[in-house]
Ligand SMILES: *[C@@H]1O[C@H](CO)[C@@H](O)[C@H](O)[C@H]1NC(C)=O
């Protein structure tokens with residue numbers, strides 16, 4: 001039912017199906033009547049009614065500033081007969097507060113000033129009741145109070161200051177940025193929210209699109225030059241009412257920066273640069289710096305320099321210092337004032353980045369650089385970097401080894417003096433002629449001592465000793481055969497008593513300090529002067545070794561125990577050198593395999609012979625050991641125990657210490673070792689040494705003799721000693737322990753003492769050796785034979 005009513009209201013047509021009928025007097029009069037459906041209201045008379053309520057939405061001016069309440073409109077019901085029985089009631093948004101209704105006649109008023117931008121419309125409901133009965137005469141109906149917009153809001157920009165940038169030299173109309181403003185007024189109604197943009201500051205460089213707010217450049221590339229002006233502040237105004245007079249405005253500032261493009265070519269502010277360098281400058285060192293100017297910044301100002309022409313084209317180079325963008329001229333090759341005194345270069349500068357199409361360059365890109373070489377007083381210069389000389393080691397004193405030569409490179413060409421750096425020739429083997437640079441030998445040379453003499457020759461200018469330079473001179477000594485060959489080591493061997501003739505007993509080789517070109521070649525032979533030449537032979541093996549061979553089948557050590565075989569060694573060089581080496585051959589007895597078994601005593605001592613040095617060392621050791629022993633003995637004697645009780649009278653007054661630490665096994669003073677030695681000595685019989693023994697306290701213990709056949713003579717011995725002691729008038733006044741060490745008699749092993757066995761070696765009879773088996777046969781032979789020799 002209600003929805004039906006609403007639909008009627010909104011459609012401005014009244015189709016009431018209710019039993020009631022209302023006459024809308026405020027709204028549009030409707031004369032249509034309608035039959036409503038049957039069945040719905042049973043028992044009621046169905047008739048056509050005139051329409052009741054009828055009103056459209058009400059409109060209200062926002063921001064009303066009048067003094068009294070603003071009249072909105074009038075609600076009227078057809079039931080209202082004007083007799084005051086009806087009462088209008090208003091509910092909904094702001095009812096009673098913002099909006100009030102005259103209860104009696106339905107006049108609607110607004111009490112307050114309203115803002116559309118705050119709330120654009122209010123929904124209210126109205127009804128009519130009987131004032132007396134309170135009965136609802138009409139159904140509640142809803143209506144809307146809409147606020148009419150007025151232009152009470154100015155346009156607002158999102159930011160107070162915008163920042164933007166655009167490359168310099170951009171074409172006209174290049175978009176820089178867009179600014180937009182908003183207007184709170186009703187955009188659907190009137191022009192209150194229709195904005196137009198205009199530029200109020202920033203002419204003539206920039207323009208703004210009136211509708212979109214897009215800012216564009218307004219001047220051509222020539223005018224928009226960062227190098228002239230970089231920063232612009234543009235003020236944009238937005239005006240509502242489509243920009244008409246009376247519209248409200250809002251402004252914003254736009255900070256526009258022109259960004260750099262490479263529109264300036266670098267160039268030199270000077271046409272000519274001049275530098276001077278000493279001729280001594282090292283290759284790679286800088287000569288000077290030049291700098292071109294470029295109005296651009298950053299990457300657009302990076303420059304590269306190059307030498308394009310000039311007579312110093314291949315002698316100098318130019319590179320860019322990346323930090324300062326300067327061109328650094330460096331020298332590539334050594335300079336010589338005496339040859340070229342000055343150079344000219346043409347140096348070009350360019351940007352590393354490509355230039356912009358609208359670029360301009362007013363300065364020349366090529367500059368001339370003149371480099372003057374300054375004369376430097378240089379030290380003498382040797383003809384060569386080093387000298388290699390060779391000389392025979394036996395060259396005579398004063399012989400010339402070679403010559404060095406140096407010149408003063410300066411114009412003056414002053415004479416040069418030569419000298420040898422003595423630190424490189426400490427032994428003064430050489431000297432140099434100070435005038436012509438010839439090197440002489442001043443001391444005999446020996447290749448075997450030093451085969452190289454690497455010296456340093458100094459050349460100084462005659463008048464300026466500080467102008468000096470030096471050159472290494474390598475002098476190699478050439479070998480001369482001035483050393484005789486010798487045995488490679490000391491050779492010593494043996495020969496068996498019974499051997500074969502032609503048996504090889506030793507291999508010998510030789511050494512020679514000389515260093516012949518083709519290697520060593522040694523020859524060996526037996527010295528023909530030798531006394532025993534018939535007993536051995538020398539066989540030259542042809543490979544710088546020789547074998548010593550026996551010549552006899554038996555050598556008797558009794559006739560000759562050591563043979564000294566002289567061997568002559570010769571080298572094959574010129575002048576021929578030779579020496580005689582001696583081989584020591586001992587005669588020994590050998591077993592069947594030829595292994596040495598025993599050598600003659602003379603030979604043995606000689607082989608086991610100690611050097612005098614070793615003997616002295618051993619002697620010293622012995623002396624030191626002896627001294628240590630003596631020292632120990634002396635110390636022991638000093639440490640002898642003091643008696644614990646000095647005299648009888650002091651007993652009570654003295655503090656007696658008992659914590660006496662024994663001296664170990666070796667301390668024979670601490671306890672009586674005799675008690676241990678005697679098998680019969682009893683513990684109880686041990687005397688306390690710290691107190692005076694008394695008869696009452698310590699009755700002397702009688703040893704009970706254990707009868708034993710084996711100990712018979714011991715018992716006898718002890719008894720004898722007891723009697724002796726008892727009858728001894730010099731015995732101490734108190735009981736003391738008497739100990740009797742006794743060694744039994746009848747040991748099978750006789751005394752080991754050497755004193756008794758005085759028989760000398762010479763008196764020995766070695767014949768029993770032959771009974772001891774084949775191992776001792778040789779000994780028996782030797783000693784037994786000697787006896788028989790002597791006998792015979
Ligand atoms: C805009 O430019 C003005 C004047 O050049 C300056 O004072 C202001 O700080 C700039 N504002 C911004 C946000 O860059």
Ligand SMILES: *[C@@H]1O[C@H](CO)[C@@H](O)[C@H](O)[C@H]1NC(C)=O
Nearest residue numbers: 400402403433435436437438
């Ligand atoms: C230099 O002078 C010395 C002595 O007068 C002479 O023996 C030698 O040959 C000279 N050397 C040269 C290269 O002339």
Ligand SMILES: *[C@@H]1O[C@H](CO)[C@@H](O)[C@H](O)[C@H]1NC(C)=O
Nearest residue numbers: 450451452453454455474475
């Ligand atoms: C001397 O120089 C030579 C050649 O350079 C070198 O072989 C030799 O070892 C050097 N001798 C000394 C002692 O410096």
Ligand SMILES: *[C@@H]1O[C@H](CO)[C@@H](O)[C@H](O)[C@H]1NC(C)=O
Nearest residue numbers: 531532533534535559560561
């Ligand atoms: C061999 O040596 C003995 C000495 O044992 C000597 O008497 C003898 O002359 C030597 N033989 C020859 C041939 O020289």
